[in-house]
Each structure stands twice: as structure tokens, then as C-alpha cells.
Amino acid sequence: MALDKEQLLTLYRNMLRARRVDETIVKGIAEGKTASFFHSGQGEEAVGVGGCTFLRDDDYVYAQHRGHGIAHVIGKGGSPRQFIAEHFGKCTGSCLGIAANHYVEPERGMLGGAGTIGSAFPLSLGWALAAKKRGAGQVVVCFFGDGASNRGTLHEAMNLATLWKLPIVYVCHNNLYAQFMPIRDAFPREDIADIAATYGIPGVVVDGQDVIAVHEAVQAAVARARAGDGPSLIECKTYRFRAHAEGIPDVSHADPRPPEEIEAWKRRDPIKLFAEKLVRQGVATQEELDRIDAEATAEIQEAERFALESPLPEPSLLDGMLYAG
Numbered sequence: 307m308a309l310d311k312e313q314l315l316t317l318y319r320n321m322l323r324a325r326r327v328d329e330t331i332v333k334g335i336a337e338g339k340t341a342s343f344f345h346s347g348q349g350e351e352a353v354g355v356g357g358c359t360f361l362r363d364d365d366y367v368y369a370q371h372r373g374h375g376i377a378h379v380i381g382k383g384g385s386p387r388q389f390i391a392e393h394f395g396k397c398t399g400s401c402l403g404i405a406a407n408h409y410v411e412p413e414r415g416m417l418g419g420a421g422t423i424g425s426a427f428p429l430s431l432g433w434a435l436a437a438k439k440r441g442a443g444q445v446v447v448c449f450f451g452d453g454a455s456n457r458g459t460l461h462e463a464m465n466l467a468t469l470w471k472l473p474i475v476y477v478c479h480n481n482l483y484a485q486f487m488p489i490r491d492a493f494p495r496e497d498i499a500d501i502a503a504t505y506g507i508p509g510v511v512v513d514g515q516d517v518i519a520v521h522e523a524v525q526a527a528v529a530r531a532r533a534g535d536g537p538s539l540i541e542c543k544t545y546r547f548r549a550h551a552e553g554i555p556d557v558s559h560a561d562p563r564p565p566e567e568i569e570a571w572k573r574r575d576p577i578k579l580f581a582e583k584l585v586r587q588g589v590a591t592q593e594e595l596d597r598i599d600a601e602a603t604a605e606i607q608e609a610e611r612f613a614l615e616s617p618l619p620e621p622s623l624l625d626g627m628l629y630a631g
């Protein structure tokens with residue numbers, strides 16, 4: 307699908323909004339305002355935004371944990387206010403402030419996530435099976451990291467998804483490291499997309515810093531899934547700009563990433579690259595892009611104020627949540 311100007315600017319706006327939310331939470335951690343730690347997703351916005359912005363509202367998304375899924379949430383039309391409030395442990399958060407990390411909005415197909423690496427796969431498989439049985443053409447897009455690709459759950463799920471031709475798109479954020487483990491020491495091939503060949507499904511590699519490349523690959527895989535032809539795997543080569551996580555004991559000395567590598571990837575910031583492309587191709591002027599940035603910044607500042615002013619959840623909230631039935 308060729309995107310028109312408004313759609314292209316929506317992608318740009320969504321990446322900026324995701325970046326501003328991420329920065330707000332990183333700052334919140336430093337200032338002691340957040341309820342938990344945070345895995346910043348700065349640098350990887352093109353994957354979540356490009357993969358989610360033009361899905362249907364009733365498609366399901368399993369967000370990757372990086373940025374706790376803010377780029378996916380924003381792409382899917384979710385609320386930055388509820389997202390920040392949740393991370394600040396406030397009762398206006400998407401899980402009433404008791405989850406801290408998870409965004410849940412069933413009306414937009416955001417059914418939550420899980421901190422356990424690899425748990426995305428069986429859950430997404432179940433959602434895809436439900437979608438197929440419902441027969442309404444819904445698709446599941448399951449995002450995960452390069453580290454997660456080594457969990458056995460991916461292979462169990464991909465095997466069944468292929469056998470049953472389930473409507474699922476696997477999108478790997480390959481940021482080259484799983485916490486401190488370089489992918490080259492954990493996976494014997496250059497491309498994670500090669501896994502797809504084992505199952506006889508399409509496997510493609512795209513530049514994860516190029517929001518249009520991600521969008522086009524995901525849309526092609528979504529069309530295949532909606533047509534009943536089953537799953538696909540898309541590997542996005544990307545990078546995280548910050549440490550593995552903020553707000554955990556300082557183990558930065560264990561970061562194996564060479565500073566020159568980090569700097570080289572920062573020059574490939576997906577937001578900067580897309581801005582340059584939009585101006586170069588005459589889609590927008592720098593002034594238009596600056597205005598979008600100012601609006602995004604103001605929106606997220608307001609969302610932060612809302613979260614800070616919101617009350618903490620009442621402890622009694624837990625009474626009705628500990629046991630089912």
C-alpha cells in the first residue's frame with residue numbers, strides 16, 4: 307500500500323510520540339517517580355510504529371518488552387496517558403497502576419504482555435487460533451527480540467501456526483544483543499529470518515531503522531495471513547540506544563557493546579532518517595516536521611502531568627484481584 311502524505315506524517319508523529327514517552331519514563335526513573343525499572347526502546351521505534359500503525363483495531367498485537375511496548379501501543383492507537391500513569395504506578399494506568407509494565411486495552415487488541423522472555427509465542431498462538439475460529443479476518447502480530455528467538459516456545463508455536471495456517475506475523479527486533487549476550491555468540495547464522503525456511507514460510511530481513519520498510523513487510527505478511535495462507539517471519543535489524551535497562555543495579559560495566567558501534571547506530575536514528583527522507587522527497591517541509599515535534603512534545607508533557615497528578619491505587623483494590631471465582 308503506497309502511503310499518502312497524511313499517513314506518512316502519522317508514522318513520523320507516532321515515532322516521535324513513542325520517543326517522548328520513553329524519554330519521560332527514563333527521566334521518571336532517574337527522579338524516582340516510576341514504580342519499576344524500564345527497558346528503554348529508544349532507537350527501535352520504527353519497528354513497533356511501522357508494524358502496528360496501519361493494522362485494524364481488532365487485530366491483536368503482542369508488543370515486545372523493549373520500551374515496554376510504547377511504540378506498538380502508540381501505533382495501535384493506545385493512550386500515552388494510561389501508559390505513563392501505569393509506569394508511575396497510578397490508578398489511571400491501563401492496569402489500574404498495579405502492573406507497572408503492562409499495557410492492556412482489549413478494544414484495540416492489546417491484551418497485555420508478560421515479562422517472561424518466550425511467553426509471547428504460545429499466547430500469540432492462542433490468540434491466532436481464536437481469531438481463525440472467529441473467522442472475522444483478524445491477524446496477530448507477535449513482536450519479540452533476538453534473545454527470545456532462541457526459546458523453544460518459538461519453534462513449538464511456529465510449527466503449529468504453520469500446520470494450522472494461523473493468521474500470525476512474527477516480527478523480530480534483532481538489536482544484536484540479549485541483555486549482555488551478543489547474538490553472534492548465541493545463534494549460528496547471520497539472519498534469524500532463516501528460521502522460517504525450516505517451516506516453509508516466508509522469512510525476510512528488513513532495515514529496522516526504516517519505518518517504511520517495516521510497514522511494507524508487515525503489511526505484505528498481514529495480507530497473506532488474512533488470506534488464510536498462514537504465518538510469516540520478519541526480522542528487523544535494529545539497535546537500542548540505551549543500556550539494557552534503567553533502574554536496576556548498575557552493571558553497565560558488563561555492556562559488551564563497543565562505544566563506536568553505539569555511535570554508528572545512533573547516526574541511524576529512525577526518526578532522523580525518516581525526517582530527512584520526508585524533506586528530501588518533498589513530502590513535508592522542515593517547518594511542518596518541527597511543528598509535529600512540538601505538538602508531540604506538548605502532548606506527552608501533558609500526559610506526564612496527568613500521570614503525576616493521578617492518585618495511587620487503593621491497597622483494597624487487590625482484595626478482588628488475588629483470587630478468581
Ligand SMILES: Cc1ncc(C[n+]2csc(CCOP(=O)(O)OP(=O)(O)O)c2C)c(N)n1
Binds near residue numbers: 421451453455483
Ligand atoms: C525467561 C526469561 N529469562 C530471562 C529474563 C531476563 N531478561 C529480560 S529482557 C532479557 C533480554 C532479552 O533479549 P531479547 O529478546 O534480544 O530482547 P532485548 O532485551 O534485546 O530487546 C532478559 C535475559 C526474562 N525476563 N525471562
